[in-house]
Amino acid sequence: xxxxxxxxxxxxxAVPALDNVSFSVPEAKILGLLGENGAxxxxxxxxxxxxxxxxxxxxxxxxxxxxxxxxxxxxxxGISFIHQELNxxxxxxxxxxxxxxxxxxxxxxxxxxxxxxxxxxxxxxMNVNIDPEAFVRTLDTSRKQxxxxxxxxxxxxxxxxxxxxxxxxxxxxxxxxxxxxxxFRKNGLGSIYISHKMPELFEICDDYVVLRDxxxxxxxxxxxxxxxxxxxxxxxxKLAHEAVDxxxxxxxxxxxxxxxxxxxxFFKDVSFTLRKGEVLGITGLFGDGRGELSETLFGxxxxxxxxxxxxxxxxxxxxxxxxMRSGISMVPRDRKERSIIPDLTISDxxxxxxxTAKHRKPLVNxxxxxxxxxxxxxxxxxxxxxxxxxxxxxxxxxxQKVIFSRWFELDSDVYxxxxxxxxxxxxxxxxxxxxxxxxxxxxxxxxVFTSEYTELHKIANNVIVMYRGEINKKLNHEELDELNVxxxxxxxNLKENKNEKNR
Numbered sequence: 075x076x077x078x079x080x081x082x083x084x085x086x087x088a089v090p091a092l093d094n095v096s097f098s099v100p101e102a103k104i105l106g107l108l109g110e111n112g113a114x115x116x117x118x119x120x121x122x123x124x125x126x127x128x129x130x131x132x133x134x135x136x137x138x139x140x141x142x143x144x145x146x147x148x149x150x151x152g153i154s155f156i157h158q159e160l161n162x163x164x165x166x167x168x169x170x171x172x173x174x175x176x177x178x179x180x181x182x183x184x185x186x187x188x189x190x191x192x193x194x195x196x197x198x199x200m201n202v203n204i205d206p207e208a209f210v211r212t213l214d215t216s217r218k219q220x221x222x223x224x225x226x227x228x229x230x231x232x233x234x235x236x237x238x239x240x241x242x243x244x245x246x247x248x249x250x251x252x253x254x255x256x257x258f259r260k261n262g263l264g265s266i267y268i269s270h271k272m273p274e275l276f277e278i279c280d281d282y283v284v285l286r287d288x289x290x291x292x293x294x295x296x297x298x299x300x301x302x303x304x305x306x307x308x309x310x311x312k313l314a315h316e317a318v319d320x321x322x323x324x325x326x327x328x329x330x331x332x333x334x335x336x337x338x339x340f341f342k343d344v345s346f347t348l349r350k351g352e353v354l355g356i357t358g359l360f361g362d363g364r365g366e367l368s369e370t371l372f373g374x375x376x377x378x379x380x381x382x383x384x385x386x387x388x389x390x391x392x393x394x395x396x397x398m399r400s401g402i403s404m405v406p407r408d409r410k411e412r413s414i415i416p417d418l419t420i421s422d423x424x425x426x427x428x429x430t431a432k433h434r435k436p437l438v439n440x441x442x443x444x445x446x447x448x449x450x451x452x453x454x455x456x457x458x459x460x461x462x463x464x465x466x467x468x469x470x471x472x473x474q475k476v477i478f479s480r481w482f483e484l485d486s487d488v489y490x491x492x493x494x495x496x497x498x499x500x501x502x503x504x505x506x507x508x509x510x511x512x513x514x515x516x517x518x519x520x521x522v523f524t525s526e527y528t529e530l531h532k533i534a535n536n537v538i539v540m541y542r543g544e545i546n547k548k549l550n551h552e553e554l555d556e557l558n559v560x561x562x563x564x565x566x567n568l569k570e571n572k573n574e575k576n577r
Contacts, residue, residue, distance in 0.1 A: 082131035106279035112469040123155035124148035152232030164211035326350035335380030340366035341543035355534035363543035373397040403481035407493040450479035
C-alpha cells in the first residue's frame with residue numbers, strides 16, 4: 075500500500091496539533107514514527123485511521139486522493155489502527171470484540187461457532203493462549219493488547235498502525251509481536267510503529283520519521299543513526315544525560331511499614347519499611363503480583379493477612395478515602411482505564427482527589443479550581459489550550475501530568491506510583507524523574523512499581539525484586555545491576571539453591 079501525507083494541518087480550537095506535515099510511508103517496511111508527547115503522532119495516525127478529519131491537506135492512498143477518511147473507509151482500504159488506549163468493550167466476549175462491526179452471519183443469524191473457530195485460529199497463529207469465549211473484563215491488560223493486535227491479523231490488513239503496543243506486554247509477548255510484524259513485512263505488508271522505547275524502534279523498524287511540535291522534522295533509515303541522534307531529533311537540542319542525584323543525606327527515619335501482607339494467589343508475606351524521603355523501587359516480571367500489591371497498599375484490594383503502618387499508626391484500610399486521608403496517594407497504571415474521566419474537563423480531573431479527601435463546601439468553586447490547576451501547572455509543566463477543555467484533548471503525556479498533579483494536591487506522606495512513565499517520551503520521563511526527586515527532597519516517601527531497569531537505576535535508593543508473589547531480594551543502589559535484577563526476578567537464585575540441595 076502506497077500512502078502519502080500532503081500538507082496536513084489539524085487544529086483543536088486555537089491549538090495547532092499538526093502544521094503542514096508531508097511525507098510518504100514506505101511500502102512493505104516498518105516505519106518508526108518518533109516524537110515527544112504532543113508532537114502530533116497520534117493525531118496524524120487518527121487522521122489516517124479515519125478517527126479524525128484533517129483541518130486541511132490530503133492523504134493519497136494507492137494513487138487516489140482523500141480529503142478525509144471515515145473509520146469504515148480506512149478499514150475497507152486495509153488500514154488497521156491498534157490504539158495506545160485500548161478500545162475494547164469489557165462486557166463483551168473476546169470473539170465478539172474481534173468481530174465487532176464485522177459479525178459473521180448464517181441464515182440471518184450470528185454465526186457464533188464460525189467466529190469462535192476463526193478467533194482460535196488467529197490466536198494459534200500468534201502463538202498465544204486466549205479463550206475466545208472469555209469476557210474481556212476478566213483479562214489482564216497485556217491480554218487485551220494482544221486482542222487488539224489479533225483484530226489486524228484476523229482481517230489481513232495492508233497497513234497496520236501500532237501506537238505504543240508493547241507498554242503492557244511481557245518480553246515473550248513482545249517477541250511474538252515482532253515476529254508477526256516481520257511476517258507482515260515479508261508478505262509485502264507495511265507497518266507504522268509508534269513507541270518511546272528506543273531499543274524497540276532500532277530493533278524492529280527500517281525507516282523513521284520525526285515530528286516535533288506538530289511539524290515534520292526529519293526522515294531516514296535507522297541504520298544511519300544511533301539512539302543519541304534520535305533522541306536529540308525528538309527534543310530539538312543536545313541532551314545532557316545527567317543522572318538524578320539520589321543521595322542519602324535527606325533520608326530520615328522509618329515512616330511506613332508493611333508486615334506479612336498477604337493476598338493469595340497474588341502475593342504472600344510481603345514485608346518492608348520505607349523511610350522519610352526514600353524512593354523504593356519494586357520490580358519483577360509479569361505475574362509477580364506487583365499490580366495487586368500496589369492496589370492493596372492503597373486499599374483497592376483487601377489483604378487476607380498483614381498490617382500497614384504509617385507514622386506509627388496502624389491503618390484500618392477500610393476504604394480508599396480513609397487511606398487517602400491517612401496520607402497515602404497513588405498514581406495508578408493504565409491512564410484510560412484507571413485514572414482519566416474522559417467526560418470531565420482538565421481542571422475537574424485534576425481536582426478529583428481533592429474533592430474526595432479534602433473538599434468540605436457544598437459547591438465547587440470554579441475560581442478555586444482554576445487556581446489549583448495553575449499552581450500545579452507551574453510544577454508539572456502541563457501544556458493545554460484551556461483547563462476547561464476535556465482531558466481527552468490532551469496528549470497522553472500531558473494527561474499523565476494532570477494525574478500526577480491530582481495527587482500532588484493532597485500533599486501526602488507516601489506516594490505509590492505504578493508504572494508512572496507508561497507511554498511517556500524521553501523528555502517527559504526525565505521531567506517525571508525530577509518530580510519524584512523533588513518530592514523526596516521535600517520529605518515525601520515514594521514507592522515506584524516498574525519493570526524498567528534504567529528507571530530503577532535513575533530514581534531508586536533501594537529496590538525490592540519480586541518473584542511469584544514473594545520478595546526474593548532487597549538491593550541497595552550500589553547493588554543495582556541489570557543482570558543482578560534479572561537474576562532475582564527470574565528466581566534463578568532459588569533454582570540454584572534447589573539444585574544444590576538435590577545434589
